[in-house]
Amino acid sequence: xxxxxxxPERTFTIRQLCLEFKxxxxxxxxxxDKGLLAPARQGLNRVYSYKDRARLQLIxxxxxxxxxxxxIREILxxxxxxxxxxxxxxxxxxxxxxxxxxxxxxxEDIDHAIAELREACARLEDMLSSVRPDLLPVEGEASKGVRxxxxxxxxxxxxxxx
Amino acid sequence: xxxxxxxPERTFTIRQLCLEFKxxxxxxxxxxDKGLLAPARQGLNRVYSYKDRARLQLIxxxxxxxxxxxxIREILxxxxxxxxxxxxxxxxxxxxxxxxxxxxxxxEDIDHAIAELREACARLEDMLSSVRPDLLPVEGEASKGVRxxxxxxxxxxxxxxx
DNA sequence: ATGACCGTTGACGTTTGCGTAAGGGTTAAC
DNA sequence: GTTAACCCTTACGCAAACGTCAACGGTCAT
Numbered sequence: 001x002x003x004x005x006x007x008p009e010r011t012f013t014i015r016q017l018c019l020e021f022k023x024x025x026x027x028x029x030x031x032x033d034k035g036l037l038a039p040a041r042q043g044l045n046r047v048y049s050y051k052d053r054a055r056l057q058l059i060x061x062x063x064x065x066x067x068x069x070x071x072i073r074e075i076l077x078x079x080x081x082x083x084x085x086x087x088x089x090x091x092x093x094x095x096x097x098x099x100x101x102x103x104x105x106x107x108e109d110i111d112h113a114i115a116e117l118r119e120a121c122a123r124l125e126d127m128l129s130s131v132r133p134d135l136l137p138v139e140g141e142a143s144k145g146v147r148x149x150x151x152x153x154x155x156x157x158x159x160x161x162x
Numbered sequence: 163x164x165x166x167x168x169x170p171e172r173t174f175t176i177r178q179l180c181l182e183f184k185x186x187x188x189x190x191x192x193x194x195d196k197g198l199l200a201p202a203r204q205g206l207n208r209v210y211s212y213k214d215r216a217r218l219q220l221i222x223x224x225x226x227x228x229x230x231x232x233x234i235r236e237i238l239x240x241x242x243x244x245x246x247x248x249x250x251x252x253x254x255x256x257x258x259x260x261x262x263x264x265x266x267x268x269x270e271d272i273d274h275a276i277a278e279l280r281e282a283c284a285r286l287e288d289m290l291s292s293v294r295p296d297l298l299p300v301e302g303e304a305s306k307g308v309r310x311x312x313x314x315x316x317x318x319x320x321x322x323x324x
Numbered sequence: 325a326t327g328a329c330c331g332t333t334g335a336c337g338t339t340t341g342c343g344t345a346a347g348g349g350t351t352a353a354c
Numbered sequence: 355g356t357t358a359a360c361c362c363t364t365a366c367g368c369a370a371a372c373g374t375c376a377a378c379g380g381t382c383a384t
Contacts, residue, residue, distance in 0.1 A: 013330085013331085014330090014331075015330075015331090024372080024373080025330095025331085026371095026372060026373065026374085027371080027372065027373095029332090029333090030371070030372060034371090043331095043332095043380090044331070044332050044333085044379080044380095045330090045331055045332080045380095046331085046332090061271050061274060061275060062275070064267075064268060064271045065228070065268060065271045065272050065275055066227070066228035068370075068371095069370075069371075070370090079282065089286050089289065089290060090290060090294070092282075092286060093283060093286045093287065093290070096279045096282055096283050096286070097283065099275075099279055100276055100279050100280065100283070103272050103275055103276050103279070104276065105226075106226060106227060106272060107269060107272050107273070107276075109223050109226045109227045110227050110265050110268060110269050110272070111269070112223060113223060113224070113227055113261075113265055114262055114265050114266065114269075116220075117258045117261055117262050117265070118262065120241060120254075120258055121255060121258050121259065121262070124251050124254060124255045124258070125255065127251065128251060128252060128255070132252070175360080175361085176360090176361075177360070177361090186342080186343080187360095187361085188341095188342060188343065188344085189341080189342065189343095191362090191363090192341070192342060196341090205350095205361095205362095206349085206361070206362050206363085207350095207360090207361055207362075208361085208362090225341095230340075230341090231340075231341075232340090
């Protein structure tokens with residue numbers, strides 16, 4: 001058993017999760033206050049399980065896409081009901097569907113925004129290249145036009161929020 | 163000229179815009195306070211032009227995708243500089259690119275979220291259909307399985323925000 | 325036993341984005 | 355002439371989501 005404490009049994013301290021997910025202890029405690037997390041305790045200290053970690057991931061993703069904590073909590077609660085309570089689950093189903101519709105709306109908005117920004121970029125580039133080509137992003141020797149699809153870096157993420 | 167006051171010359175009162183975009187006068191004045199809008203005046207009364215209306219659209223879309231007002235203001239400011247000031251525009255270009263990357267990240271998050279919710283829905287449906295089929299969304303006689311892609315209604319939109 | 329860290333619980337402070345009066349001015353209808 | 359419908363400004367209020375102390379406990383190395 002001492003060797004068997006590999007993956008699923010692993011636990012995390014508050015700090016470990018904070019480092020991993022780039023947030024503060026204060027935030028985690030706050031989420032707990034608000035009923036989004038409920039880590040175990042060793043004495044006073046919080047002990048986060050893998051499931052807690054997963055919940056935290058969902059929380060943060062939810063935040064990035066603009067959900068409020070109470071909305072996230074609601075979703076997590078519905079999520080956790082794999083048990084009976086059929087009527088409850090029917091409600092969950094409706095809620096989920098609503099959220100999906102909302103998200104799809106939001107995706108449209110984002111696509112719009114991206115499209116507009118791209119246009120703006122294009123116009124700016126044209127202007128600059130005809131007036132002050134020296135200010136353009138280096139445009140070295142090799143790559144012409146297409147410019148590699150940057151991003152993909154697994155450690156970016158992060159966003160604002162009202 | 164009296165007949166020529168068709169489109170581009172049109173102006174709007176604060177209330178008209180509010181009705182059209184489902185927001186309150188208070189909000190518009192607030193945006194103005196924060197430097198996002200700057201309608202003309204007739205005496206004390208605000209008079210919104212088509213350009214103002216367009217800005218408002220951008221503001222609201224920005225909000226829906228989770229931007230803060232100050233971020234939106236920044237973008238609008240950069241937007242408005244079609245004039246000279248090359249160096250400034252180079253900065254704008256960089257900012258825009260950053261925003262695009264951020265938006266693409268956000269789109270990924272949303273896609274994830276949608277996927278997860280769909281999965282959850284599927285599981286819930288399975289469960290319900292095997293235990294309490296009566297609780298499922300009517301599943302009438304005709305449509306089997308595919309269910310029309312609801313939404314599309316042009317007057318939904320709207321979202322939360324901290 | 326003395327810091328140096330990590331953890332804990334309050335509790336007050338801050339920023340954002342408006343809501344909600346409170347008080348006042350104009351014009352249009354009745 | 356007063357009621358209704360808009361408009362304005364000023365200002366206090368409020369919820370969300372933490373930040374930032376303050377004050378205290380555990381433990382490990384020096």
